[in-house]
Amino acid sequence: MARERYHHGDLRTALLDAAEALVRERGADGWSLREASARTGVSPSAAYHHFASRDALVHALSERVLARLGDRLIHACAAAPSQGADPLQRLIALGRSYIRWAVEDPAVARLVFRAGATDPDSVVTPHPHEVLGAELDRFAAAGGLSAAARPGAEFTVWAALHGLAVLLVDGLVHTDDERAADLQVERLVRAVLAGLTQEETPSAGWPALRSAHTRRLAGRQPGSEPTTRGKR
Amino acid sequence: MARERYHHGDLRTALLDAAEALVRERGADGWSLREASARTGVSPSAAYHHFASRDALVHALSERVLARLGDRLIHACAAAPSQGADPLQRLIALGRSYIRWAVEDPAVARLVFRAGATDPDSVVTPHPHEVLGAELDRFAAAGGLSAAARPGAEFTVWAALHGLAVLLVDGLVHTDDERAADLQVERLVRAVLAGLTQEETPSAGWPALRSAHTRRLAGRQPGSEPTTRGKR
DNA sequence: TGTACATCAGTGAACGCGCGTTCACTGATGTAC
DNA sequence: TGTACATCAGTGAACGCGCGTTCACTGATGTAC
Numbered sequence: 001m002a003r004e005r006y007h008h009g010d011l012r013t014a015l016l017d018a019a020e021a022l023v024r025e026r027g028a029d030g031w032s033l034r035e036a037s038a039r040t041g042v043s044p045s046a047a048y049h050h051f052a053s054r055d056a057l058v059h060a061l062s063e064r065v066l067a068r069l070g071d072r073l074i075h076a077c078a079a080a081p082s083q084g085a086d087p088l089q090r091l092i093a094l095g096r097s098y099i100r101w102a103v104e105d106p107a108v109a110r111l112v113f114r115a116g117a118t119d120p121d122s123v124v125t126p127h128p129h130e131v132l133g134a135e136l137d138r139f140a141a142a143g144g145l146s147a148a149a150r151p152g153a154e155f156t157v158w159a160a161l162h163g164l165a166v167l168l169v170d171g172l173v174h175t176d177d178e179r180a181a182d183l184q185v186e187r188l189v190r191a192v193l194a195g196l197t198q199e200e201t202p203s204a205g206w207p208a209l210r211s212a213h214t215r216r217l218a219g220r221q222p223g224s225e226p227t228t229r230g231k232r
Numbered sequence: 233m234a235r236e237r238y239h240h241g242d243l244r245t246a247l248l249d250a251a252e253a254l255v256r257e258r259g260a261d262g263w264s265l266r267e268a269s270a271r272t273g274v275s276p277s278a279a280y281h282h283f284a285s286r287d288a289l290v291h292a293l294s295e296r297v298l299a300r301l302g303d304r305l306i307h308a309c310a311a312a313p314s315q316g317a318d319p320l321q322r323l324i325a326l327g328r329s330y331i332r333w334a335v336e337d338p339a340v341a342r343l344v345f346r347a348g349a350t351d352p353d354s355v356v357t358p359h360p361h362e363v364l365g366a367e368l369d370r371f372a373a374a375g376g377l378s379a380a381a382r383p384g385a386e387f388t389v390w391a392a393l394h395g396l397a398v399l400l401v402d403g404l405v406h407t408d409d410e411r412a413a414d415l416q417v418e419r420l421v422r423a424v425l426a427g428l429t430q431e432e433t434p435s436a437g438w439p440a441l442r443s444a445h446t447r448r449l450a451g452r453q454p455g456s457e458p459t460t461r462g463k464r
Numbered sequence: 465t466g467t468a469c470a471t472c473a474g475t476g477a478a479c480g481c482g483c484g485t486t487c488a489c490t491g492a493t494g495t496a497c
Numbered sequence: 498t499g500t501a502c503a504t505c506a507g508t509g510a511a512c513g514c515g516c517g518t519t520c521a522c523t524g525a526t527g528t529a530c
Contacts, residue, residue, distance in 0.1 A: 006525055007473060029261070032516060036307030043475050045519075050473090054517065114402040156392075156420050162386075162404075163395025171348040172394075173387060186439055187431070188388050194430055195257030207409030209416055215251060237493055239506060264483060275508050277486075282506090286484065 003085045012050040014040045017181050028111040063117035063124050070126035087142040095185040101170050102165035109169050117212030149196045155209045160188045174185050243450050244282040246272045248293050294347035295356050297341040298454045302358035319374040327393050334397035341401050349444030361445045366411040381428045387441045
């Protein structure tokens with residue numbers, strides 16, 4: 001199927017699509033810019049009108065995937081069972097969705113995890129980290145978590161979920177039964193949040209962790225324009 | 233410094249050393265077999281008398297590093313403060329050691345994590361996963377964890393620790409203050425174990441997770457020779 | 465509605481590169497007698 | 498202790514490869530008048 005027009009129309013998106021498909025077929029690293037261009041029906045150099053480098057393409061793809069994941073998490077929370085009024089159901093659903101996403105699309109997940117922090121100037125909306133934060137706020141507001149335990153709790157929950165996802169994706173942990181991962185997520189979320197709830201030491205005043213995503217928001221002064229601060 | 237002898241003596245180890253140094257200098261992927269050979273003062277083809285492929289070298293390196301980490305974890309537990317008789321101190325020390333190892337040597341940690349499961353026929357002693365399991369047994373024996381909560385608990389703790397390690401190593405989470413990571417580890421370990429302790433649903437009978445390492449042990453029949461089972 | 469022209473988004477050839485791996489070889493080592 | 502010889506552990510040249518990126522170029526598009 002040859003391209004009809006000289007101008008592609010939306011080559012940027014088409015290249016991202018091709019790269020994403022190649023990642024699925026050959027793994028996070030087993031593909032090249034040339035291959036993605038060829039698959040799109042375009043010369044290798046055409047990509048440079050849309051991406052400064054191969055690396056820029058990888059980051060753009062990673063951000064697109066992250067935003068999709070954010071959406072997915074929001075929907076998973078909304079679809080969580082609410083009978084019984086267990087306020088943890090939403091967070092368990094979020095966790096399951098995160099782990100399932102990683103397990104179902106491991107090569108793409110690896111790409112995203114390896115790409116590291118998102119570009120401080122890029123906008124990933126909704127960012128998975130924001131979604132988790134909002135759900136924890138909601139959970140705390142429902143009385144699941146004391147005000148003292150809330151700060152930084154997202155790193156504890158995120159670490160636990162991310163760890164399970166990575167262990168499964170990298171094959172360090174294995175399961176014969178699909179349900180095992182789901183059950184493990186539930187156990188993990190319940191354990192972490194039960195543990196945080198009965199914390200004795202308040203976490204306020206501790207030196208804090210910050211996510212790369214939070215750093216972007218925090219670095220921006222109120223009313224200031226987006227800058228390239230943070231780049232070298 | 234030229235090699236004096238035609239026969240190197242311990243080229244296998246020397247190549248592993250060179251590769252490890254290159255990983256530190258250039259990142260988990262930024263080096264080649266040729267470069268490691270050159271640095272060792274040997275022709276590129278010499279490596280093939282010791283490793284079947286570049287990939288085999290990577291796995292051998294990964295296993296060497298894992299065994300070293302296992303040792304490190306054992307020593308960290310042994311050196312944990314025991315006054316106050318808080319049985320969690322050993323597990324907190326283990327967790328800190330794991331996270332510090334990853335943060336101090338991120339490129340090597342990435343290599344190990346990416347290399348995935350260890351070869352089923354290789355022997356990594358002591359395996360970090362075994363060390364964690366033994367510490368959890370000890371903790372359970374000391375009354376920290378009910379017998380019902382013990383099975384599979386290592387995956388919950390491991391996931392939490394591994395997640396924090398990976399988030400820090402990949403730059404998804406960042407800290408200005410070194411102490412933040414240490415404190416977060418403590419919070420994480422305390423929360424997870426407190427949560428597991430007060431678990432309502434017993435985990436016995438759940439479909440189980442298995443680590444790649446456990447799989448190796450489980451797959452070996454009593455008295456049977458090591459086989460290549462599991463390889464394609 | 466027609467035309468001139470700037471700009472945008474492609475082409476295709478080339479550059480320069482290092483890579484993993486193979487192969488026929490040879491120097492060094494160790495062992496049996 | 499000396500020697501023949503198998504084996505081990507190197508060499509060095511070559512194969513075949515695809516990669517990211519640059520460059521001068523040209524066809525297509527859209528806009529001002």
